[in-house]
Amino acid sequence: MSPDATPDPFVEPMAFGQRMQILRQRRGMSRPVLAGLVGMSPSWVKQIETGQIQVPKLPMILRIAELLRVRDLSDLTGDQTMPVDLFIGPxxxxxxxxxxxxxxxxxxxxxxxxxxxxxxxxxxxxxxxxxxxxxxxxxxxxxxxxxxxxxxxxxxxxxxxxxxxxxxxxxxxxxxxxxxxxxxxxxxxxxxxxxxxxxxxxxxxxDPHAIGVAAWLTAQAHRDSGPSHFEAADAVNLQTLNYLEPLLPDAPDEVLAIAGALQFEAGYTAARRGETATAWGWWDKAKKVSKRLPADYFHPVTSFGRAIMGAHAVTVAVELHAGPESVRQAARADRTTIPSRPRRARHRIEEARGYQLDGQADVALATLDKAHEAAPETIRYNGYARRIILEETEAKSPERRRRAAELAVKVGLLTA
Known part of the structure; x- marks a missing residue:
């Protein structure tokens, strides 16, 4: 390998900090951004990456893994004896x-x-x-x-x-x-x-509806690939919205719904960036579109409709790392019923993220139990849920550790 080449953290043995630095750089994330997202200083991130301080404890490792979208926890830790897929399910x-x-x-x-x-x-x-x-x-x-x-x-x-x-x-x-x-x-x-x-x-x-749905899914794929792909997600979103805009005054419900879904996706990406005003601005636009749809309308692909806007508000607040606001939005969203088991489970997972951000770990675990009841396959494949469960298996409270371990068995993270 050339001395100027970037080493592969999955091949050569190296320290946790080196792996973290390489994975951070691959995601296009700066030290100050990562530091802000984990609630530490840029110098702390630098000291971890250069090996000047010890490897953090499991809860912090899991938060870093979530932010860097690490697929297998061993890719970050280097410990191949207990591989744990976070954002890739079985x-x-x-x-x-x-x-x-x-x-x-x-x-x-x-x-x-x-x-x-x-x-x-x-x-x-x-x-x-x-x-x-x-x-x-x-x-x-x-x-x-x-x-x-x-x-x-x-x-x-x-x-x-x-x-x-x-x-x-x-x-x-x-x-x-x-x-x-x-x-x-x-x-x-x-x-x-x-x-x-x-x-x-x-x-x-x-077909405008087919184009909108394909764009909605493509934008999600870009966004889930990490911060360096956020611009691509925005480009797909905005170009498609510009294409649909002239059609909206007389559009059928399904085209209106996909336009609203794309507007929310733009807000979702803005929230991932930490752009509070932009994120809520797009949510407001999507809310206005939802009000043009029948009260009981539910788009079969995107789940868009009036009933989903409360769940979308929870997601925006969670992605902005606003714990109290997440909990407030979760309380409001529970007044509506989402007519889809997997989407309802996804909403419960977002609520659990909000409760954990707000320091209510016990409520977060109880909410993940509700997600499992709604659709076990949703929680089994969801990286955020898996991260919360694993983190709480290391909690100081014996009762919380027990509950987290039981849930970990249910979703297949641990064996009984």
Whole structure:
């Protein structure tokens, strides 16, 4: 290796501080930014990275791992004896079949493709099944392989330009469903392949709703890749919103909903940056859009609607690391019911993050229990939930340690 090359923290043995510095730099995060997010000084971060002070205790290591989006805790600590995936959940048993369907493409076929209307009906049933199921990855994972193959075939066999555009819109939404399944599983390249194919199919369809959904998911993929990708997330968001803007005065509910969802995503990214006024400004815009929708409207892909705005407010406050505000928003959000088990579980996890920020660790654990009741697969694949649970297994309170350990067993972090 060249002496000027950046060492790989996953290959060569090196100290915790060196690993932390490399991972921080790869995320495009400065020392002052990381220091502010963990509540320490830039000099403390420098002393950790240069080995001048001891490795921090587990709660701080877990906070650093969360902020640096470390996939496996051993990548940060160097201890390979107890690997713990934080932001990547376990590989689902349906993943190989879904991957095979995505990787294949039907250039020829000995059967007739299903009509686009048939695909759309199956998609609607698949989204309904996902929202109703506690084991939503299992349900979706079994449906996806045939959906992917049939949607690809329908595009391939389209007879006219109009038929092909309609088939591309359906294929794009199939890829959207696939992205929900693939997310947080141990195949990041597959996730990006799905996101890119979904965007290409949406653009070919010329369908505003399909384009908006694909952009919404692509922006999330960029943002979850770390601070150095926030600009890319914003670019996708804002370009798509500019495209949709002229259509909104007379837009159907589904296009209004995707516009509102994109506005919230812009606020989400701003909150990740720590831009308080910008984050809440985008949330306000999304709130206004939600009021143009029927009171009971619920978008099947983004979950956007009036009922979700309280949960979105909790997320903004949590991402801004505003503990008391997170708790206040959580209390308000609990007045509404989110008509989706996985989305309800996700909201409970965001509430738990807020309670922990506010120093209410016992309430945070109780809230994660509620998330597990709503949808065990959601919490099993959620890095924030996993971090809170692991952190509380080291709590000073014996009772809290016991509760955290029991929850860790439930979600598969520890064995019984």
């Amino acid at each position: 590989g689902h048993e349906c993943l190989p079949a879904v991957r095979d369907a995505i990787n294949a493409f039907p250039f020829t076929a000995d059967r007739e493709a299903p009509p686009t209307a048939h695909l759309q009906a199956r998609l609607a049933r698949a989204w309904d099944a996902r929202h109703e199921a506690p084991n939503h990855r299992e349900v979706v994972g079994k449906l996806l392989p045939d959906l992917i193959r049939d949607a690809q075939l329908t595009v391939h066999q389209a007879d006219s330009a109009a038929d092909r555009r309609a088939a591309q819109a359906a294929l794009s939404e199939v890829y959207s469903l696939a992205q929900f399944f693939v997310a947080y599983q141990p195949d990041s390249s597959l996730l990006w392949r799905v996101a890119e194919r979904g965007m290409v199919a949406a653009q070919d369809s010329e």
